[in-house]
Amino acid sequence: MLKYWLVEKYLNKTGNGFCLEKWNSSTLHLGTGMEHGCHHPDPVQIPLTELTSPEALTNHKHKQIVRQQMLYGAKPKECDYCWRSNGTQDRVIQSSNWYNLKNSKITGTTSTPKYLEVSFGNVCNLACAYCGPSFSSVWQQEIEQQGTYPDDYHKHYVKPIPNNQHNPYIEAFWKWWPELKEQLMYLRITGGEPLMSKHTYTLLEQCKDINVTVNTNLCVDKKLLDKFCDAAKQIKKLTISVSGESTNERAEYARHGLVYKDFLENLVTVHERLPNAKIQVMSVYNCLCVTTFADFLKDVKQRVPNIMLSVSRLHNPDFFDHRLINEGKQESLQYVKSNFNTQAYKRFENIIKDNSAQNLPMLREKLINFTTEFDKRRNTNFSNTFPEFSAPPRSTQ
Numbered sequence: 001m002l003k004y005w006l007v008e009k010y011l012n013k014t015g016n017g018f019c020l021e022k023w024n025s026s027t028l029h030l031g032t033g034m035e036h037g038c039h040h041p042d043p044v045q046i047p048l049t050e051l052t053s054p055e056a057l058t059n060h061k062h063k064q065i066v067r068q069q070m071l072y073g074a075k076p077k078e079c080d081y082c083w084r085s086n087g088t089q090d091r092v093i094q095s096s097n098w099y100n101l102k103n104s105k106i107t108g109t110t111s112t113p114k115y116l117e118v119s120f121g122n123v124c125n126l127a128c129a130y131c132g133p134s135f136s137s138v139w140q141q142e143i144e145q146q147g148t149y150p151d152d153y154h155k156h157y158v159k160p161i162p163n164n165q166h167n168p169y170i171e172a173f174w175k176w177w178p179e180l181k182e183q184l185m186y187l188r189i190t191g192g193e194p195l196m197s198k199h200t201y202t203l204l205e206q207c208k209d210i211n212v213t214v215n216t217n218l219c220v221d222k223k224l225l226d227k228f229c230d231a232a233k234q235i236k237k238l239t240i241s242v243s244g245e246s247t248n249e250r251a252e253y254a255r256h257g258l259v260y261k262d263f264l265e266n267l268v269t270v271h272e273r274l275p276n277a278k279i280q281v282m283s284v285y286n287c288l289c290v291t292t293f294a295d296f297l298k299d300v301k302q303r304v305p306n307i308m309l310s311v312s313r314l315h316n317p318d319f320f321d322h323r324l325i326n327e328g329k330q331e332s333l334q335y336v337k338s339n340f341n342t343q344a345y346k347r348f349e350n351i352i353k354d355n356s357a358q359n360l361p362m363l364r365e366k367l368i369n370f371t372t373e374f375d376k377r378r379n380t381n382f383s384n385t386f387p388e389f390s391a392p393p394r395s396t397q
Contacts, residue, residue, distance in 0.1 A: 004088050004346070007096045014106070015073030019082070019091035020098040022067050023111040026058040030169040031121035031160035031192070032134055037063065038094065039312055041078035045158070051168055054176035055112070064109040071106070081315070087350040093343060112180065117188040120170060120199040122160045124192040126217050126257040129374060130286060130320050133157045135192060138257065146377060150369040153317060170199070181210065188241070190215040195228050204231045213239040215282065218266045219258050225266055229273040238277040240270055241310070245283035247292040247299060253385045254288040256378055264303060271304050279304050285351050286314035287324040287367070291388050294332040301339060309336065309344040313351040319366035321358060322351065325388055364389075 011018045022037045029035070034043035035058060044063075050056035066076045075083055082089040098114070124136040133140035134157045148155045161167045181187075187203070187210050194200040195216050204212070212235050214228075232238055244251065244263065251260045271279060281300050283289070289296070300307050314320050322329075329352055337345045367389075371382035383389070 004092050004096060007099050008089075008092045010099060011092065011095055015070060015075075017073065017075035017079065017083075017091075018070045019079065020095040020106070021091065022063070022070060023106050024098045024113060025094075025115040025117075026113040027117040027119075027190075028057055028169075028173070029119045029134070030167065030173055031119060032158040033161075033169045034134075034158060035060065035063070037066075038090075040081035040090065040315075042316070046169065048168060051172045054172040055110070057169070057172055057176065058113050058116075059110045067109040067111075071109070081313075084354065084356040085350050086353045086355065088346050090347065090350065093346055096343075112183045114184065115186040115188070116180070116184055117190055118173070118203075119190045119192060119194070120197050121163060122192045123163070123196045124217070125196065126193070126219060126255055127378075128255045129253065129288065129371075130284070130314055130317060134160060137192065142377065149373050151366055153370060177206075181206065184210055186211045186213070188213040188215065193217055193220065195220050195224055201227075201231050204235060208234055208236060211237040211239070213241050213280070215241045215243065217255065217258065218242045218244075218263050218270070219255075220266075225269060229270060232274055232277070235277075238274065239280055239308075240274065240277050241280045241282045242267060242300075243282050243284075244300070245285060245293055245296055245311075246289035247296045249385050250288060250292050251296070253380055253382070254286075256380070264299060267300060268303050278308060279306075280308040280310055283309065283311045284314045285311055285322050285348070286320040287322050288320060288386065290322055290325040290332075291328045291386075294328060294335045297332070297335055297339070309340040311336070311344060311348045311351065313354065317366075317370070318358075319363045319370060321360075321363050323354075323358060324360060324364055324367065327388055 025037055027036050027039065027043070029043060033046050035046055036043040046057060046060045050060050066078065069076045079091070082091045122133070122135050122137050122140060124138060127136050127138040127142065131139060132154050133143045140160070143154050143157070187207060189200050189203060189212070191197060193216065194214055200214070214232070246254055248260050252258050270277070283293070285293070297309070313322065333348060333352055336348050374380065375382055
């Protein structure tokens with residue numbers, strides 16, 4: 001296992017804000033024309049005027065400016081998640097993926113990504129509480145019919161380009177794809193729900209020799225799940241990354257539209273149908289999963305003993321901050337430490353240790369405002385589903 005102090009020493013030779021992720025990784029939301037280098041900074045809009053070159057999808061001017069700041073030793077403002085970290089910074093953990101590459105030396109502000117995450121649109125069958133209309137068509141339909149939530153949540157969402165209209169970002173992607181795929185080491189297909197997108201199956205046909213990861217909520221109907229399993233058989237290096245972090249009624253509330261029993265059954269199905277695929281659970285740690293996170297991990301590990309874990313902190317919307325609830329965190333941390341790899345443990349430990357200043361009573365008030373409206377629209381009951389919120393929040397300072 002590569003020692004993180006060695007990676008940090010390498011990065012700091014360029015500057016205390018330098019991160020290899022900004023050159024080697026990209027997440028493209030082609031439905032909205034947004035891009036970011038990792039999941040911590042908010043995505044930015046790619047100007048259509050820059051698409052005269054399809055490489056601008058990951059080398060747009062904003063990203064080049066941030067890269068230049070890193071090369072000059074600065075700490076870009078958009079990367080403040082790492083600057084707040086009390087443990088091993090995520091820039092170090094993530095850069096360790098690229099540290100040993102012969103071509104990891106950075107010489108300029110442009111780069112062809114070695115890791116690409118791509119979404120072709122927001123078509124999805126779920127409307128997760130902490131998601132939104134930019135990434136879920138069910139959310140989009142609700143907001144357009146019933147309006148925004150309190151505190152103007154979703155008011156300024158980026159409306160995806162409709163599927164029946166020309167999308168210049170998708171057009172640019174397919175123009176770039178023949179060249180791009182020759183340099184890609186890892187491709188992640190996400191959404192929306194990627195199993196519901198025709199572009200997913202087109203990509204799978206052309207990725208036999210690329211490391212491919214497919215994100216999925218694993219809650220599609222059996223016919224579509226079978227279609228995916230059939231298409232994915234040809235992929236030599238396949239990872240199926242399933243979304244989840246809580247159990248039973250809490251999971252069904254947070255990931256509205258999910259049936260927890262079906263989720264677990266479908267997990268077993270893909271494990272049996274695609275025995276050579278790696279399976280990873282992708283958890284977004286937030287206040288709705290804190291009390292059952294360890295139980296969820298036990299459920300999935302019971303069904304797929306060698307399942308991997310990737311955990312990230314939910315920071316938007318801020319009223320789902322995990323620090324609103326403290327019950328069960330140490331149990332979850334110990335379970336991750338005992339059952340998953342060091343990188344998963346380190347990232348989760350950093351999340352638990354994040355004590356950056358937040359007005360917890362204010363966030364709790366926003367949460368109540370949101371869930372009151374959520375319950376009214378979705379015929380759900382937050383108080384009954386999450387009785388742990390009956391006590392006031394305690395600061396972790």
